[in-house]
Amino acid sequence: MTKVRHTDMADSLEKLARRVRDDLACLCAPPVNWVAPRAPADGRPVHDVVVIGGGMCGLVASFALQNAGIRNIRIFDRAPRGLEGPWVTYARMETLRSPKQLTGPAYGMASLTFRAWFTAQFGEGAWEALDKIPRPMWMDYLRWYRQVLALPVENDVDVKRIVPEGDLLRLDLAGTGRREDVVLTRRAVMATGRDGTGRPNIPDFVQHLPKTLWAHSSETIDFAALKGKRVVVIGVGASAVDNAAEALEAGAAEVRHLARRREMPTVNKLMGIGSIGFTAGFPDLGDDWRWRIMHYSFQTQTPAPRGSTLRVSRHANAHFHFDAGIDRVDLANGALEITTTSGKVLDTDFIILGTGFIVDPLARTELEGYADRIALWRDRYQPPAGLANEQLGAFPYLADDFSFIERNAGEATWLSRIHCFNYGASVSLGKxxxxxxxxSEGAGWLARAIAAKLYSEDIEVHWQRLLDYETPELKGDEWTASELPDRGFDRPSQKRGAL
Structure with a gap:
């Protein structure tokens, strides 16, 4: 990539920032706040929406809400500024999987795309030469996105619980960045990412082992400490492969992938049907089709990217073992003894779990005390023979506005005020x-739906606004009133045509 001076990059980004501001001005965005204000409750201000999460999902959701004229919002993220989401924490791939030309969180604005940000700094030639987006660079782009849109993310604020308080939600806060211990809001958006409605998937076979001997791929891992060690990575998905590469590059003596599958997944099936039709149409499909599509995607599995896999296989001490499920793991003489389902035994020093995440609302502290009242897919749909899937059944069965639905009507009505804008929405509303x-499409749906709900809830206020509105468009000097003539006035004569 062509080297660019720091001052030139700063100038080009400022020019792009002006372009963003001009585009917003031309679009009259964001509009003024139209939502009827709520009176403080016990002296505490009431927010219209609180967005939990300041990563990519939280940023674009917040921007969409502002563009819908919903301005009385707060955005909380538990991470320090600039470390939101997985991109520079536990994500370890070299580049993104997504093609560089996808517009992502740009929300229909060319000036907000990654391409605009990249070419402003490095030029069109560098863009043409770019293959995939480097992962840390994507985080730099998201930091700029937040800055240029002046999105008011409050960092180091952890939302511990969401509980009902009358017709509002009370959020209990922790963290060094909080300004108060409790905030009130009419609606909450859980833009909490990949594990946003669940937790890391920790298999039973490691539960009894010392934590110093294993780690999940979402955790902080001291790869330098693995130099000269034997490492086993469970799984062959993207996170498993990326962590294997990190261990190899840190000098691990060997890295062995153990996979239950008999062969490596090679085709990203959902990519083959990606279109606005799929994105827009998926939520409107019946339960049978939504389940069928997601079940097929789960069964075929998304493969690790080619670049990530080559990053592992170029090491002679990397090994891929298939049809190698785990029966048990024992601790013997300070090392780990893994017995596979085929009966073979493998000795290793450290295990990395590339086992992903599972959806489990009961694991979320934010929903503690009532998560069992959330309707799940297994509560609403019985799949046909051959399509049963325990993992899919654990996903929340959501309304069209991403909100939770009560398992039993009338027992937790406030759930409709909590919107699941994270991975947990996949089975109900797609990707x-x-x-x-x-x-961006998802954020737009979310914002419009919340706007509709806020408006209908305050319809009496808006009706009164209609009655009270008295700003004239005409001042009275634009016309002159005329008297009607008497009924017997003379009509113009009509000429007859020639006979």
Whole structure:
């Protein structure tokens, strides 16, 4: 990539920032706040929406809300500024999987795209030469996105619990960045990412082992400490492969992938049907089709990217073992003894779990005390023979506005005020609340739906606004009133045509 002086980059980004501001001005965006204000409750201000999460999902959701004229919002993220989301924490791939041309969180604005940000600094030639987006560079772009849009993310604020308080939600806060211990809001958006409605998937076979001997791929891992060690990575998905590469590059003596599958997944099936039709149409499909599509995607599995896989296989001490499920793991003489389902035994020093995340609302502290009242897919749909899937059944069965639905009507009505804008929405609403391709469309749906709900809830206020509105468009000097003539006035004569 052509080297660019720091001052030139700063100038080019400022020019792009002016372009963003001009585009927003031309679009009259964001509009003024139209939502009827709520009176403080016990002296505490009431917010219209609180967005939990300041990563990619939270940023574009907040921007969409502002563009819908919903301005009385707060955005909280538990991470320090600039470390939101996985991109520079536990994500370890060299580049993004998504093609560089996808517009992601740009929300229909060319000036907000990654391409605009990249070419402003490095030029069109560098863009043409770019293959995939480097992962740390994507985080730099998101930091700029937040800055140029002046999105008011409050960092180092952890939302511990969401509980009902009358017709509002009370959020209990922790963290060094909080300005208060409690905030009130009419609606909450859980833009909490890949594990946003669940937790890391920790298999039973490691539960009894010392934590110094294993780690999940979402955790901080001291790869330098693995130099000269034997490492086993469970799984062959993207996170498993990326962590294997990190261990190899840190000098691990060997890295062995153990996979239950009999062969490596090679085709990203959902990519083959990606279109605005799929994005827009998926939520409107019946339960049978939504389940069928997601079940097929789960069964075929998304493969690790080619570049990530080559990053591992170029090492002679990397090994891929298939049809190698784990029966048990024992601790013997300070090392780990893994017995596979085929009966073979493998000795190793450290295990990395590339086992992903599972959806489990009961694991979320934010929903503590009532998560069991959330309707799940297994509560609403019985799949046909051959399509049963425990993982899919654990996903929340959401309304069209991403909100939770009560398992039993009338027992937790406030759930409709909590919107699940994260991976947990996948089975109900498709890939519109986490993945780069559909994130702007999902944010737009979310904002419009919340706007509609806020308006209908305050319809009496808006009716009164209609009655009270008295700003004239005409001043009275634009016309002159005329008297009607008497009924017997003379009509113009009509000429007859020639006979």
């Amino acid at each position: 519109t609340s986490g993945d780069i391709p559909g994130i």
